[in-house]
Amino acid sequence: MPLKMGSDSVESSFDGLSLPCAQPKSCAWMAKTAPTPQDNLSVPPALTALKRVTYRIKPGDTLSKLLVRYKLSDQDRKLWLAAVQKRLPAGAFRPGRNIQFYFAPPATSTRQKKPAETLKAFEIDLNEDSTLAWEKGTKGIVYSKRDKPYDVELKTVGGVVERSFFEDGLRVGLNETVLSQLADIFSWEVDFEKDIRKGDTFKVVYEQRSRKGNESKAAFRIMAAELMNAGRRYFAIYFEKDKGQSGYYDLDGRSLARAFLRFPLEFTKISSAFAHSRLHPILGVDRPHNGVDLAAKKGTQVRAVGDGTIRFAGWRRGGYGRMIDIQHDSSYSTRYAHLLRVATGLRSGSTIKKGQLIGYVGSSGLSNGSHLHFELYKNGDYIDPLSFEFPAEDQIEPALLKVFETRKQLFLAEMAAAPNS
Secondary structure (H helix, E strand, C coil): EEEECCCCCCCEEECCCCEEEECCCCCHHHHHCCCCCCCCCCCHHHHHHEEEEECCCCCCCCEEEEEEEHHCCHHHHHHHHHHHHHCCCCCCCCCCCCEEEEEEECCCCCCCCCCEEEEEEEEEEEECCCEEEEECCCCCEEEEEEEECCCCEEEEEEEEECHHHHHHHHHHHCCHHHHHHHHHHHHCCCCCCCCCCCCCEEEEEEEEEEECCHHCCCCCEEEEEEEEEEEEEEEEEEEEEEECCCECCCCEEEEECCCCCCCCCCCCEEEEEEEEEEEEECCEEEEEEECEEEECCCCCEEEECCCEEEEEEEECCCEEEEEEEECCCCCCEEEEEEEEEEECCCCCCCEEEEEEEEEEEECCCCCCCCCCEEEECCEEEEEEECCCCCEEECCCHHHHHHHHHHHHHHHHHHCCCCCCC
């Protein structure tokens, strides 16, 4: 259910996302510790009183022609052209894009019957997310780049597993992105393939961020979640410790993340587990299966489970087909096989970050269907990825626990008020 914002609500920002708060007194710390980024403002206050003219660029238009059209003097036109062309990216001025001109009223003059308006600012849409702007002030024409404004809605959804976690999540209104995030967050606590059962419950508080006119391209982020599995309750709270350092933590402030992701695909189905002996579906002989097979559609994105360096990327004989080997540290390495293709620009020696796109699911090599074969090694020996557990990454520092506690209580209250659908 959406979190309604009253007239006395507080808005703050975390990592570029505006967080509405239904309990202003409880959330006062948010406004103090997380100022809203200036580049997320729509129109600067200084320009709101000016006349705004929006123009859509047509074939054959040039900035010089438009400045003549709006009756700028030769001196002003040269000044604006020099300032704009110095910072305007190649190809930014093209048909179909919008330009905004901001004009100040003309100065009173007895010599001119119709004195011209003064151009005070110029903006052009760079892409769906950003606008380039030039503003004329006492120190000349100043350039800036701003993010376009967006709307953020905080939603709370609850559900009961009747058929499957994925089906029932979709039934109560969660989309695939949020469901995949939820499975990722709890992947080291619960095996969503084997452990989820009928009667389990889940609740999610998530942000939906969208820009007007582009609602279909909304971005989602889970802010808090609760999962009841086999009588045991798990919690996750999103918390940003510092700019660029964020993650999900349990109620005691311990990280739910590990140095590695549990799986190289988002929410997935295991089609074949690790086994010391298995009948090969193509060769028809018993042989070890030293990894796990993850069923997925052809073209599904494959991500690195941890930071590391690519040792090999390409075609390898022996059944693996197109594959990638990554060395993560002195002990651990991983392999991703039967790929459709390797991500653009990746090769042996490339540095990789956890979660980075490295390739696409296929069925190359000795494979009888689209899937990803994933292997995990420790000191050169095979490890069953489904039974191995890595220690938690970190814990919230004592100095931040009070801030975390306030945030935690806010979201626990939101989840408690959400009925299970």
